[in-house]
Amino acid sequence: MSDTLTPVTVLTGYLGAGKTTLLNRLLSENHGKKYAVVINEFGELGVDNDLVVDSDEEVFEMNNGCICCTVRGDLIRIVGGLMKRAQKFDGIIVETTGLANPAPVAQTFFVDEDVKAKTRLDAIITVVDAKHLLERLNDSPEAADQIAFADVIVLNKLDLVTPEELQAVEDRIRQINRFAAIHKATRADVPADKLLGLNAFDLQRVLASVPDFLEEDSHTHNEHLSSISLSTDKPLDPEKFNLWIGHILQTQGQDLLRTKGILSYKNEDRRFAFQAVHMIADGDFLAPWGADETRVSRLVFIGRDLNRPALRRGFESCAA
Template sequence: MSDAPLPSDTQDALVPVTVLTGFLGAGKTTLLNHILTAEHGRKYAVVINEYGELGVDNDLVVDADEEVFEMNNGCICCTVRGDLIRILGGLMKRRGKFDGIIIETTGLADPAPVAQTFFADEDVRAKTRLDAVVTVVDALNILQTLKESPEAHQQIAFADVMILNKTDLVDDAQLKQVEDTLRSINAIAPIHRAQKGNVKLTDVMDRGGFDLQRVLEHMPDFLENPEHHHEEDLSSVSLTVKTPLDAGKFQMWIGALLQEKGADILRTKGILNFEGQPDRFAFQAVHMMADGNNIGPWKEGEPRESRLVFIGRNLNRPQLRRGLESCAVA
């Protein structure tokens, strides 16, 4: 879905979905319980590891007997997206009973198939929006986990927000090493330190997807450091073009790029300035599946320029830069 908050009338009509991911034992369920028991006056429908659906406050939103995910090894990434689409469809028939949906994936899950669901199905796109992928990271064990698990790399690379949990179990030097490692994989997601998942709800809920302004608040030098490498070949590249873009040229270029390189490009996100359009255009893609929409006028003082971020493997920054610049209006 979109990379930034939608206009309020559209946003109110779409149900925000938060995806909780993170490796085994990182503290996802602890964070989920924190969200559900906090004083916020909101109700959430939850799709959990056992893949039944619960309404918060113990009201069943969907009868678990008839709406249970049965997946290979209980892993959400091993099943057809159709199961998740079916569950979401069932939930949407009970739309008035909750304010948002939280999906907690298993510790071994690649978040990509979950995120792709919000691009792949027209009914899902018409009724829900992917608010954020929140990745919980175990500060004590993550460095070792990254050596052993490609899934852990995927979870961090996909994050819109990282919750660095169990920070009380490591010293300052270890904490810095962990944060530097996380930054090398995903340079754009804010990192919030936590103990037992105790974070501000505004850090994880109602994030509005990818919002470059929030990134710049946490990392003001982000755009000056446009390439971040990792030893596993995962990197992020950020590009800025000040000249307005031709919408048709951009669609042709990005479509061909994702068709050819989509397997290596985990995520693409950006705010774009199309010629002749008064509104900002939010663009996001997961592998080869892309989506985007207008998100309201440019803010006062905000530079009218296009900013695009790629996260993936084998990214060729000069080639990507030339491609984006070729979409600029002559």
């Protein structure tokens, strides 16, 4: 991805997890950079309350629970306005307070051409409350969605749990998302360089960061949410892959929270990074494969009710 694009960090997490504390830390830390902040809270959008309620109602019905169009429209306008200002920012932080699911915000950076031309989604950070997470996962599927979407997880409020409780929470997080980096914190005290400017959503090193993730498929028992990783050392045919993945996203997109991968195409020396949020996909060529590097295509699905054998067969059928 081009260095001229402004990186955007999406900050999500359940009410009370510590998002605002983390945001204040990031803004006050002495890193010498300038960040624009967008608080994506309905009460602070400056939209007439009646209008929000009406559109909220419709959108909930249309998008399977995702608060979508209202938020996306506002976010496109805000980000577009920020990009036109003379003052340049080192990055934009979007705090999704009041939004259970980060998908609509993430999708904004795929669907709007103006936003896409000037910004790139750097990472989705989810803040979780170590004390209450297990309870939240039992009574709220949205809490699992937030973890599944995350590139980085801040496991906060360590001072409120015993080492045994912490281990149980970490194990549960890993059931839902085996691939996100986890940073433990007491009062959201994670250095900015561990959270900002990571290029995590662009996948240059996401899959390589967990060397053993291909050893087995990981399943969870939370609302049928699972993560499945596939790999093949045969070069892929880009047309076959695009047809197959397009069909998967079209037919199963509502249940696919995140899809991401590094692909090796036939007759192509560069890696291809593929990523999708629900039905909306994007991709870009990255640096070339190393001369002595084994070219392995890896693809990860995180979603509900995934059919591992069917996905594996489909992926392998994309071989050139």
